[in-house]
Amino acid sequence: MTLTTYFMEATYLVASILFILSLKMMSHPDTARRGMFLAEGGMFAAIVGTLIGAHIVTWTWIIAGLAVGSIIGAWMAVTVPMTAMPQRTALSHAFGALAAALVGVGEFMVNINELGPVKRGALGFEIMLGALTTTGSLIAAAKLQGIIQGKPVQFRGQNFVNASICLGMTGCFVYFWIHPEASTVFYTMLGLAFVFGVMLVIPIGSADMPVVMSLLNSYAGLAAAATGFVLGNNVLIIAGTLDGFSGFILSVLMCKAMNRSITNVLFGGFGAAIAEASSDAGGVMREISLDDAAMQLAFANRVIFVPGYGLATAQAQHAVRELAELLEERGVAVKFAIHPVAGRMPGHMNVLLAEANVPYSALYEMEQINPEFSSTDVAVVIGANDVVNPDARDNPKSLIAGMPILEVDRAKSVIVLKRGQGRGFSGLENPLFFKSCTSMLYGDAKSSLSHLAQAVQHV
Amino acid sequence: MNPAVLIASVYVFALAAFLGYQVISRVPPLLHTPLMSATNAISGISLIGSLVLAGAKGYPLPAHILGFVAVTTATVNVVGGFGITDRMLKMFRKKPDAKPVAAESKAAAK
Numbered sequence: 406m407t408l409t410t411y412f413m414e415a416t417y418l419v420a421s422i423l424f425i426l427s428l429k430m431m432s433h434p435d436t437a438r439r440g441m442f443l444a445e446g447g448m449f450a451a452i453v454g455t456l457i458g459a460h461i462v463t464w465t466w467i468i469a470g471l472a473v474g475s476i477i478g479a480w481m482a483v484t485v486p487m488t489a490m491p492q493r494t495a496l497s498h499a500f501g502a503l504a505a506a507l508v509g510v511g512e513f514m515v516n517i518n519e520l521g522p523v524k525r526g527a528l529g530f531e532i533m534l535g536a537l538t539t540t541g542s543l544i545a546a547a548k549l550q551g552i553i554q555g556k557p558v559q560f561r562g563q564n565f566v567n568a569s570i571c572l573g574m575t576g577c578f579v580y581f582w583i584h585p586e587a588s589t590v591f592y593t594m595l596g597l598a599f600v601f602g603v604m605l606v607i608p609i610g611s612a613d614m615p616v617v618m619s620l621l622n623s624y625a626g627l628a629a630a631a632t633g634f635v636l637g638n639n640v641l642i643i644a645g646t647l648d649g650f651s652g653f654i655l656s657v658l659m660c661k662a663m664n665r666s667i668t669n670v671l672f673g674g675f676g677a678a679i680a681e682a683s684s685d686a687g688g689v690m691r692e693i694s695l696d697d698a699a700m701q702l703a704f705a706n707r708v709i710f711v712p713g714y715g716l717a718t719a720q721a722q723h724a725v726r727e728l729a730e731l732l733e734e735r736g737v738a739v740k741f742a743i744h745p746v747a748g749r750m751p752g753h754m755n756v757l758l759a760e761a762n763v764p765y766s767a768l769y770e771m772e773q774i775n776p777e778f779s780s781t782d783v784a785v786v787i788g789a790n791d792v793v794n795p796d797a798r799d800n801p802k803s804l805i806a807g808m809p810i811l812e813v814d815r816a817k818s819v820i821v822l823k824r825g826q827g828r829g830f831s832g833l834e835n836p837l838f839f840k841s842c843t844s845m846l847y848g849d850a851k852s853s854l855s856h857l858a859q860a861v862q863h864v
Numbered sequence: 865m866n867p868a869v870l871i872a873s874v875y876v877f878a879l880a881a882f883l884g885y886q887v888i889s890r891v892p893p894l895l896h897t898p899l900m901s902a903t904n905a906i907s908g909i910s911l912i913g914s915l916v917l918a919g920a921k922g923y924p925l926p927a928h929i930l931g932f933v934a935v936t937t938a939t940v941n942v943v944g945g946f947g948i949t950d951r952m953l954k955m956f957r958k959k960p961d962a963k964p965v966a967a968e969s970k971a972a973a974k
Contacts (some may be wrong), residue, residue, distance in 0.1 A: 417912075424906050425883060431899055432890040438953040444906055445946050455912040459920050466918040466932040474939025478954030481940070482947025490897060490948075497904050500937035504910045507934040511917040511927045523870055622900055629907045634873055636913055641878040642873060648907035650884035651899060658893075745893055753865055759955040765894055766958050 416450040417640035422646055423447030428651075434765055451640060479501070487760040488717045491618065491749040492549040498621045505628035506535030510595065512635055517585050520635070525585055527634035529578040532591075533598045534628040540602030542621045548611060549749055555611035563608060570601045605671065612791065614749040615659045616670045618703025622654025655751050662745035662771075664797075664807040690826065693844035696760035698820050699860030700726075705782035707738045709774065711811055712754050713747050715788010715824065715850055721759035725787060726856035729763065731861050741767055742774040742784075742811050746790035775812050784816035785835075788823070788850050794835045804833060819843040822850050898952045905945025911938035 423443045430440025432620065486494045509531040512520070520528060547553045579592035581587055609617050626648025633641030660667055702708060710725060729739045741763065747754045755768055769777075778784060786793055793813045796803040813819050814837050821838060823845060837843055846853055891899050911934075917923060918931025 420909070424909075425887065427902070427906070428884075428887045428891075428899075431895055431902065432887075432892070434892075434895060434953070434956040434958075436955070437895060437898065438950065439945060441902060441949055441953060444902065448906070448909065448911075448942055448946070451909060451912055452915070455915050459912075459916050461915070461919040462921045463919040463928055466928045467915055467935060470914070470918055470932045470935025471939050474936040478937075478940040478943030478945075485948065490901075490952075493944075493948065494897075494900055497901075497941050501904060501907050501910065501941045504908075504914055504934040504938040504941070507930045507937075508910060508913040508917055511923070511930045511934075513906040514927050514930075515923055613931065618900070622904065626903065626907050629910045630877065631911055632913050634877075636916075637869060637873065638913065638964070639873070639876050641909055641913060642876050644906050644909040646877055646880035647884040647888070648903040650881055651888045651903040654885065654888050655896060655900065743893070750871065750897060751900060752893060752898070755894045756897045756952050756955070759952070759957075762955075762957075765956050768894060771892055802906045807937050841871060 408661040409458040411458075413454040416454025416458075417638070420447035420451035420454075421640050421643045421666050423450075424647060428647060431487050433756055451805055465710035468503035487722075487757055488670065488720055489550070490756060491614065491753060492546045493619065494750060495542045495546035495549060495618060497547065498618075498625045501533045502542065502621075502625040502628050504535075505531055505625070505632045506539060506595070506802065509535060509634050509635065513588075513591055520585065522582070524635050524637075525582050527631045529594070531628055531631035531635055532595055533574060533578065533633065534624045535677060536595055536598035537602035537605065538621050538624040538628060540599045541606040541617075542602075543616065544603055545617055545621060548606075549614060555851065557610040558607040563604075567601070567604050570597055570604060573597050574601055595731070609670065611749065613663075613670050613748075615746045615751055615753075616656055616663070616665075616667065618750045619652050619655035619659055620667070620671075623649050623654070623656060626650070626652055644662040654724050659746055659751060662809060664805070664809065688839040691841075691844045693820060695846070695856050695860050698844070699857050699864055701783050701818060701820065702732060702785070702857065703735060703738070703861050703864040705732075705737055707740075707777075707781045707783075708732055709740045709742050709778065709781050709784045709813075709816070711742045711744075711784060711786045711789050711793060711813055712758065713744075713787065713789020713792060714749060714753075715790075715822070717748055717753065717757055717788075719788060719824075720785065721849075721851035721854050722757040722763075724851045724858070726758070726763050728854050728858040728861065729767075731858050735861070739767065740767055740769055740777070742771070742813075744771055744789070744811050747789055747792050771809060771811055778815040781816040781817065784813040784819045786813060786819060786821045787854070790835055791833060793837055794833060795837050795840075796833070796835070799836075813837065814840055817842065821845050822853050823847055877884045892958065894956070895953075898949050901945055905942055905949060908938050908941035908945060911935065911942055914938050 427440035427444035430436040548555050574597040577590050581590045626645050630642050630645030732739050743754050793811050795814045797805045797808040797810045913936035917933045
């Protein structure tokens with residue numbers, strides 16, 4: 406080994422340590438930001454180390470790639486609104502996975518004859534995970550952005566078709582592993598993995614996106630870790646594994662928060678058998694006027710806001726913060742209740758409210774806040790539906806039976822801000838809306854909230 | 865791959881997995897979105913594999929071009945990922961800020 410190689414390896418070690426430290430500092434909002442600086446430093450060191458130690462001869466492509474990537478990345482970092490964070494994250498899963506897959510293809514083109522059976526196996530995983538995550542994440546991003554419809558796309562024999570693709574891909578992998586010179590088989594595997602990614606995500610509905618996002622996160626990380634095995638590079642293994650496990654942990658948490666298994670999310674095609682399963686929640690929804698709602702809020706002692714995806718689509722995070730501030734000035738105790746799967750990705754609501762300058766000490770997790778609803782005067786549900794559906798708790802026949810919910814129906818009164826009378830994303834009827842303590846305030850969440858704020862000021 | 869290197873790699877993988885589990889399960893749900901964004905940026909470390917492909921000795925032109933694309937996408941993740949994570953983390957605060965900042969964000973809301 407030459408001196409530059411030692412230097413490169415040293416930067417990799419430093420980078421690995423800094424990455425782990427930075428994730429450790431993620432455990433508290435006060436230290437998280439400093440932690441990220443460490444990770445950035447680690448990344449920078451690893452890049453410089455590689456450029457010095459990796460016997461680079463052609464600089465054109467490197468400089469071009471770094472420049473184009475930095476411009477696009479910086480542009481995204483500055484311009485993407487917080488409401489579009491799920492799409493942005495899905496897109497970055499696609500980019501990360503694509504980079505891993507391409508490095509794998511490059512390794513195949515150049516070094517395939519030097520790869521032993523273990524590295525060939527790792528290469529196969531890298532290609533398959535990388536390619537399927539690329540297209541899967543692109544589909545997820547398109548669904549979240551509304552470019553393609555968010556509803557599950559399903560057809561007869563879907564699981565059979567998917568199983569065939571998966572089987573074909575695995576078959577190619579095994580053949581390639583035994584006969585590494587078979588490049589047609591290798592590229593067929595790549596192609597099938599791209600197709601498989603699409604097929605995997607199109608049948609999944611938007612409400613299940615938090616799980617899908619986490620899983621894709623995990624796959625992208627594991628693809629990077631597999632790259633590390635192929636290249637014999639430890640920092641890639643470490644960083645990829647950290648990413649992979651982070652995604653895996655989040656997937657498990659999200660599934661728990663919906664009381665469903667990962668298999669069920671991936672292959673269940675949620676929302677297919679709705680009509681029969683809905684509880685016969687009959688009765689009328691009681692509408693409330695702005696002034697009455699404002700009056701209730703203004704004279705309440707305790708108010709809990711329950712935000713859902715509707716808050717994000719209406720971009721109402723600033724409006725709700727203004728209303729909350731006005732109420733607090735009147736001496737009302739205001740809290741926010743965050744369900745783990747509210748929104749389209751883990752932690753989506755927290756980021757939106759933080760953007761609107763809501764202090765995180767006012768944000769409460771489900772387990773913390775549920776006991777408080779019974780002593781709450783008004784619970785305000787903003788564009789959330791399934792996460793407050795009492796059917797999940799009371800009706801064992803419901804499709805979402807057993808899913809832990811925010812128990813807003815225990816509050817003395819509930820005001821539901823909703824765009825119209827339709828059902829939520831899952832298509833389930835929500836008996837909460839028909840309860841005697843519930844009243845509905847129809848309209849766009851943002852304008853409803855700012856009108857409420859005005860009305861509260863005049864009370 | 866010689867067996868000693870392979871075994872070392874498997875050790876690294878297993879220990880990283882264990883450590884990752886320990887560290888990441890302590891991240892509060894409050895920060896799950898920044899966490900995802902941060903781990904994403906960190907796994908942009910595949911950039912170093914891409915750099916080799918794009919410019920190292922002994923690779924033909926098609927590999928360089930694949931490398932170029934990989935460097936681009938990985939750089940987008942690194943720069944964009946860290947940038948956005950920082951933007952998000954900046955927003956988390958314990959108490960509402962003093963008036964000037966509040967007024968500023970009110971203006972931004974309009």
